[in-house]
Amino acid sequence: MSSNEAVDPVSAELTALLTRLAELAELPTDPESDGGAACIDRIALLERARSVVAAAQHTAIVSFGRAQVEEQIELVAQGRLDPEKLGRGIADQIALAAHVSPSVGDRRLGVARALASDLPCTRALLVAGRISEQLAEHIVSTTSHLDPETRAVVDKQLAETGLEDMGRRQAEAAVKKLAYEADPQGFTDRARNARKHRRVTLRPAPDTMSVLSGLLPVEQGVACIAALRTYADSLIATGDTDDRTRD
Known part of the structure; x- marks a missing residue:
């Protein structure tokens, strides 16, 4: 100390x-x-x-x-x-x-x-232990395109929706809906700008393994996983699995 x-x-x-x-x-x-x-x-x-x-x-x-x-x-x-x-x-x-x-x-x-x-109501929910830190961070991120005044309005609306009683996906969907309705153009522009940050990264994992990650636009991510699964299924069909699962 x-x-x-x-x-x-x-x-x-x-x-x-x-x-x-x-x-x-x-x-x-x-x-x-x-x-x-x-x-x-x-x-x-x-x-x-x-x-x-x-x-x-x-x-x-x-x-x-x-x-x-x-x-x-x-x-x-x-x-x-x-x-x-x-x-x-x-x-x-x-x-x-x-x-x-x-x-x-x-x-x-x-x-x-x-x-x-900008988000006193969200912070109050966090202080009371009624929402998780992850959800609070999600609210901060999803409303980042809003000006302070509009963000405060959405913050109050979110507090009134009963986020603490929702599952994670339902709560995140509610946040996204209100953030979009508050400023559709800003929400769309932010999503468009996010594509500039697409990247592929590699980090170490235990047992001499590594984790290869891609931050991609959703359609590119779906295309990548579809291509990998199609290739995996073709190997399974020919019996060439090398003791590996589909994953």
């Missing part, structure tokens, strides 16, 4: 909470005594805790980002920092603290800022 963490009362309280959660993680529950009901309740509560923790981290991220920008603005005024470098390094520090990549740190910073400034 750093000296700053020792002084900060919130960090001290979080440290104590982590210690208690570690203890709770080891407490057994007998699923046979109640048919597993207590286990299910515990799973649901812990899932809500994930959301609340994410919201708490967002609060810290926004506060840190704001403090860094204010400090950098002073440096710019003093002629000690190039104005074009304003905001740089913030996401990198967040990534280092969270043990994630710089790109993930930058995404988390963007999500935290959007929830704090």
